[in-house]
Every structure is written in C-alpha cells, then in structure tokens.
Amino acid sequence: MLYLQLWFIVFFGLVEKSMSMHQDQFCQLKAIQECLYPSLGLLEAIESGNEPLSMKECDLLQTSIGCFSVPRCPGNLLKAFRYLVLTVGTTLKKSQYACPNLDVETLGNFLDKGYSVKCEDNKSVKDICDRSCKCKNGKLDSCYRVRKEFTKMSLEERTRFIKAFKMVSSDPRYIREHERIGKVHTVIPAMETFFPWHRWYTLELENLLRQVDCRITIPYWDWSKDAEHWTRGSEIEDTWNEGPHGLGGNGVFPLGCVMNGPFKYGEYSLPQTNGDCLKRNFNYSCKLPNAEKKENILHEANYTVFRNTIVKHHHGPFHKCVGGTLAFYVTAPYSPEFWLLHSYLDKLWVKWKRRNEGSHSDLRDSTKIMVMTGHHPWEYHDEDHLPGGVKISYEE
Numbered sequence: 001m002l003y004l005q006l007w008f009i010v011f012f013g014l015v016e017k018s019m020s021m022h023q024d025q026f027c028q029l030k031a032i033q034e035c036l037y038p039s040l041g042l043l044e045a046i047e048s049g050n051e052p053l054s055m056k057e058c059d060l061l062q063t064s065i066g067c068f069s070v071p072r073c074p075g076n077l078l079k080a081f082r083y084l085v086l087t088v089g090t091t092l093k094k095s096q097y098a099c100p101n102l103d104v105e106t107l108g109n110f111l112d113k114g115y116s117v118k119c120e121d122n123k124s125v126k127d128i129c130d131r132s133c134k135c136k137n138g139k140l141d142s143c144y145r146v147r148k149e150f151t152k153m154s155l156e157e158r159t160r161f162i163k164a165f166k167m168v169s170s171d172p173r174y175i176r177e178h179e180r181i182g183k184v185h186t187v188i189p190a191m192e193t194f195f196p197w198h199r200w201y202t203l204e205l206e207n208l209l210r211q212v213d214c215r216i217t218i219p220y221w222d223w224s225k226d227a228e229h230w231t232r233g234s235e236i237e238d239t240w241n242e243g244p245h246g247l248g249g250n251g252v253f254p255l256g257c258v259m260n261g262p263f264k265y266g267e268y269s270l271p272q273t274n275g276d277c278l279k280r281n282f283n284y285s286c287k288l289p290n291a292e293k294k295e296n297i298l299h300e301a302n303y304t305v306f307r308n309t310i311v312k313h314h315h316g317p318f319h320k321c322v323g324g325t326l327a328f329y330v331t332a333p334y335s336p337e338f339w340l341l342h343s344y345l346d347k348l349w350v351k352w353k354r355r356n357e358g359s360h361s362d363l364r365d366s367t368k369i370m371v372m373t374g375h376h377p378w379e380y381h382d383e384d385h386l387p388g389g390v391k392i393s394y395e396e
C-alpha cells in the first residue's frame with residue numbers, strides 16, 4: 001500500500017511538468033491523478049492501520065474505481081494503474097476489515113473487454129477509445145478519431161458528448177482549461193487561416209472532452225441535408241430535440257434563454273460570465289444553404305472562392321440564424337452548436353481537398369504562426385497527419 005501512495009505522490013509532481021509530453025502520456029497521467037485522488041484518504045487510513053474502514057472511505061474507493069472504468073486514453077501506464085486499483089478493490093472486498101459492497105466488476109469487465117482487441121493483419125479494428133485503427137504486424141496502427149454526423153449518432157453517443165461538454169463547463173477539474181479555450185475566440189483568426197485555425201480549435205476542445213471520456217469526438221451537423229427544417233426539434237434525432245441527447249430548442253422571450261433540454265436555464269450557464277444562460281434566437285425566415293448549394297461549392301476549383309463562400313454563405317448565416325450566444329464571437333464557443341458547426345465546416349474542407357487534389361499550396365508555404373495557436377497553418381493542413389500524432393476522419 002505504501003508503494004501505491006508513493007507512486008501517487010510522484011505522479012502529482014510529474015503531471016505538473018508534463019505539458020510538453022506526448023498527448024497520450026499526458027492524458028494518462030491526468031487520468032491517474034484524477035482517479036486516484038478520491039482514494040487518498042482510504043490509502044492513508046490503511047497505511048496508518050485505522051481499521052476497519054468506514055463506509056465513507058469505501059465510497060471514495062468506489063469513486064476511484066468508477067473513474068478508472070471509463071475509457072480515457074490508450075497506454076500501458078494507465079492500464080497498470082487500473083489493474084493495481086482493481087487488485088486493491090478486490091482484496092478489500094474480500095478482506096475482513098473492509099468494503100464488502102464494493103463493485104469491482106465494472107472495472108474488471110472493462111479491463112477484459114478493453115484490452116482483448118484481437119488484431120488480425122489488414123483488418124480494421126477499434127481501440128479502447130473507439131478510434132478506428134488498422135492492424136499491422138499484430139499491432140494497432142494508424143488510428144483515427146472518427147467524427148460522426150450528430151443526427152445519425154446513437155442517442156447514447158450524443159448524450160455522452162453533451163454530458164462531457166457540460167462537465168468541462170462546470171467541473172473545477174476542467175473549467176480552467178475550458179475557459180482558456182473559450183477565451184481564445186476573443187481574437188478572430190485571419191481569413192486565410194480560417195480552415196486550419198478552426199481545425200486546431202476543434203481539436204483543443206476535443207482533447208479536453210477526451211480527458212473525460214476518450215471515446216468522444218466532436219460531432220458535426222450537416223444541416224444541408226434537410227436545410228428547410230433546420231429549426232426543427234420535434235423528431236427524436238433532431239439536433240434541437242429537448243431530450244438528454246439533444247441540444248434543446250430556441251430561446252424564450254424575453255431574455256432568449258434556452259428553457260428546455262440539457263442546456264436549459266438553471267442547468268447550464270456560460271463560463272466567464274455571471275451565470276448567463278445559453279441563448280438562442282432562431283430567425284425562422286433564414287434559408288440555410290441546402291444540399292445542392294453544398295455540392296456546388298464543393299465543385300469550386302478555386303480555393304479562395306471556396307473558402308470565402310463557405311465563410312460568408314455557410315458559416316456566417318448559421319451563426320446569425322441561430323442567434324443568441326452563437327451570434328456573438330466572444331460567447332459563441334460556449335454554445336455546443338458552435339462545435340457542431342465547425343466540425344461540419346472542417347468536414348467540407350476535407351471533402352473539398354479530396355476533390356481538388358493539390359489545388360492550393362498557399363497554406364503549406366505560409367511561415368506565419370496562426371494567431372493564438374503557436375502553430376503554422378500547414379501543421380493543421382492534413383487531417384491524417386496532425387501534431388501529436390492525431391488523425392481525424394469523418395463518417396458519412
């Protein structure tokens with residue numbers, strides 16, 4: 001037990017110093033720190049011989065076990081700690097002192113299921129974080145985060161995204177990072193860098209959400225499929241549905257606060273404000289670009305024309321027509337729809353590049369750093385070759 005405590009203390013130190021580490025390593029350290037923290041009191045109690053353990057101490061261990069039972073990031077370090085905590089839990093459950101009601105099965109199942117990925121060469125497999133990987137020489141290789149269309153995702157996946165989004169907006173463990181991300185948008189990036197800048201930006205939030213649950217990616221919403229009904233929330237799959245899997249509907253007079261769904265007044269407030277509600281102010285006369293308009297712009301061979309059209313006639317209208325929090329650039333990132341929008345635009349960029357192979361080199365040559373990011377545009381040019389070894393793809 002003493003060893004466990006020592007490791008724990010060492011990890012606190014490491015996490016502080018690890019900002020420059022590879023992302024998966026950093027994520028593992030954070031997960032270990034966060035998940036072990038609740039059990040600190042229990043470990044101290046065992047160490048100092050305060051037996052039997054109290055219900056409260058057992059509950060804290062349960063919290064740790066629960067925390068370790070959610071997929072976070074791949075890696076053996078985290079895996080080792082999971083086994084360690086499982087062993088502690090199983091031992092305490094059986095021992096005479098201790099926590100007879102402990103649920104260790106979830107973690108046990110998770111470890112069984114999460115790591116028994118059979119890898120047959122040239123087959124496509126999912127890793128524990130739901131990344132889509134190729135199998136090469138018996139090992140997972142070339143793993144992609146898959147972003148999905150919001151209205152086609154399972155309700156469970158949608159709820160997972162929404163819960164994590166709310167968690168990073170309110171939980172003290174994540175809120176500082178979330179506010180940092182929010183504040184970035186007080187500076188508007190140069191038009192030339194619109195696509196790579198926003199790709200960087202969606203990854204900032206995605207990385208944070210994946211600390212909560214590494215299966216999460218930022219969904220996209222292709223409203224062009226059914227552009228006429230973009231305000232609809234009545235169908236279960238609708239983006240604006242008021243169920244736990246939806247973003248809720250339009251704001252309500254007089255303040256424009258959203259009053260239904262998971263982001264309603266009283267359940268969600270914007271970080272960096274005095275508890276302001278999420279607002280929407282649908283303009284029902286708005287016509288968002290439909291599927292035909294989308295196809296047309298994807299056929300435009302000139303990158304500048306493509307980009308400007310997307311920014312002015314697809315991106316701009318969505319911000320304005322939804323209105324409220326999304327209409328003001330300083331608050332926009334605190335609305336969940338902002339991220340569904342930018343994931344969608346990013347997907348359009350991917351599609352456009354496929355169709356117009358090699359038709360723009362301006363981004364690759366730029367030596368300028370993108371504002372607020374510390375990165376060059378070209379670093380975010382190829383979705384399958386992003387900093388930190390990240391690869392993204394979009395499911396149709």
Ligand SMILES: *[C@@H]1O[C@H](CO)[C@@H](O)[C@H](O)[C@H]1NC(C)=O
Nearest residue numbers: 120121122123135136137138
């Ligand atoms: C996998 O693909 C490679 C290259 O296409 C091929 O050489 C190899 O035989 C394949 N392996 C299996 C097990 O099918």
Ligand SMILES: *[C@@H]1O[C@H](CO)[C@@H](O)[C@H](O)[C@H]1NC(C)=O
Nearest residue numbers: 282283284285286287320321
């Ligand atoms: C709503 O959209 C219509 C059509 O685009 C536009 O003419 C009108 O000015 C918009 N109304 C507001 C209040 O922005």
Ligand SMILES: *[C@@H]1O[C@H](CO)[C@@H](O)[C@H](O)[C@H]1NC(C)=O
Nearest residue numbers: 301302303304305306308359
């Ligand atoms: C692309 O369009 C822009 C803006 O209309 C124009 O200035 C530029 O010359 C065009 N590029 C090519 C290669 O046609």
